[in-house]
Amino acid sequence: MDAQRRAGLGLALGLWAGAGRAQAPLRLSVAAYPKLDAIVRAAVPAWTARHPGVEVEVISREMNDHHAAMITALSTGSHLPDLMALEVGYVGRFAQGRGLFDLRQAPCQAERLRDRFVPYTWGQAGNRRGEIVALPSDIGPGTLLYRQDLLARAGLQAEDLNGSWAGYVAAGREIRRKTGAYLLAHARDMKDILIRTGVQPGEGLYFSQDNRVLVNGPRFRRAFELARQVRAEGLDAKVYNWSSDWTEGFRRGLIATQMIGAWLVGFMGSWLAPKTRGLWRAAQLPEGAFAAYGGSFYALPAKGDTSRRALAWDFMQDLTLNKTLLLDAFQTHDIFPALVDTFEDPFFDEPVAFLGGQRARHLWREAARRITPVAVHRQDAFADEVINTELDKVLTRGKDIASALGDAERLLQTRAQR
Secondary structure: OHHHHHHHHHHHHHHHHHHHOOOOOEEEEEOOOOOOOHHHHHHHHHHHOOOOOEEEEEEEOOOHHHHHHHHHHHHHHHOOEEEEEHHHHHHHHHHHHHOOOOOOOOOOOOOHHHHHEOOOHHHEEEOOOOOEEEEEEEEEEEEEEEHHHHHHOOOHHHHHHHHHHHHOOOOOOHHHHHHHHEOOOOOHHHHHHHHHOOOOOOOEEOOOOOEEEOOOHHHHHHHHHHHHHHHHHOOOOOOOOOHHHHHHHHHHHOOOOEEEEEOHHHHHHHHHOOOHHHEEEEEEOOHHHHOOOEEEEEEEEEEOOOHHHHHHHHHHHHHOOHHHHHHHHHHHOOOOEEEHHHOOOOHHHHOHHOOOOOOHHHHHHHHHOOOOOOOOOOOOOHHHHHHHHHHHHHHHHHHHHHHHHHHHHHHHHHHHHO
C-alpha cells in the first residue's frame, strides 16, 4: 500500500475509532451489476481482513435496474452507495454533470494512476473540465468471431474475412451460397463496428469535444452504405443481439460471424451456444480496424458520505489495481482487465478451449493497446437510438442515406447542448 493510500485510510479509520469502540461496525456500501457484483464479493474477504471493524454491503441489481437506480440516487442525493460500478456508456452520461466525485482530489489524487491503465479507457474516465470521475476495471476489445467449420465448407480462410471490408462482404456471399448460413446476425452490427473505427483522437462516436455533431461524415456514411449492401444482398439474418433468434442462430450454425467485444466468448461458452465449443475462432476486425466494445468503471458519488470516502477509495483501488483479483476475474468470468500490469501474465498465453485451442488473448491484448481513445458524451445513449432508428429506415424503407444522416444530425444538434 503506498504512502498516500495509508495516510488517507489511516485518517478515516482514526476518525471512526475515536467515536468509540462500542458502536456498530462501519458499513461500506457498493452498488454493482452482474458480473461485477461477483467480483466485488470475491474481493470482500481479503479487504475486510485488512480493515477489521468494517463491513461491506454489496447491492446488486440487473444492469438496467442498477443504472436507473444510480441515475435517481445521483440526481436526488439520496440512497447513495459509497462506491458504484458503471458501464462505460453511463460514465459519459454522468461525467459532464456534477454527480461524480473528481478523483483528482484528496484522498484519491488519481492522476498518478494514469499509466496503469490501457490508454483508451483512461480517456473515457474524464470530462471536458479535466476531471477524473471513474477508474476503469475491464474493457471490451473488439474482435471478429467466426465459425471455422463454415469457412472450411465455403473454401475460405480467416484472411478472406478480415483483409478488407469489401473482402468480408465477398466472403459472406460465398458462405451464403455454399453453406446457407448468414454472414452476420444483423446489418446493424456492421454499423456498430464501423462507426467505432477511424475516430479522431479526442473525439467521441457522435460528438466532438466542442459539441459538434459528427454523424453526417464519411465514417457514418461508409457504415450505412456497407450495412445497406449486406441487407440488399441477403447476407444478414435480420436478428438482433440478445434475442432468442440470435442465440438460436449461433446454436444451429446459421450465423457465420459476429463482430463484438472479446467478452462474448465467455457468454458463448457458458450459456449462449456451449455445444459449438471448438467450432469458433477469433481474428482482428477487417481492414486493420481496432475498436472498443463495452467496459466497466467504478466511481464515487460527489455527495456521498465523506466520513467513508477514504475507505471507499481504498476498496476501489483494490477492485481496479489488484492484479491477482483482476486476473481471477478474467479466468473465472472472461472479463478482460483494463490494468496493463496484467498483460504479461502467462494466462494470456493459454489456449482458449472454446476457440479450438487458439491463443486468442494475444489478439485481444494487441487490440487493447491499439484502440484509439474515444471521448464519451452525456448524449451518447440518445445518439445511439437516433442512429439505429435512421439505419432501420434505410434498411427497411429504402430511405436515402444522405437524408437519414442529415435528419439524425439535425435532431442531435438540438440535444448536444443539454
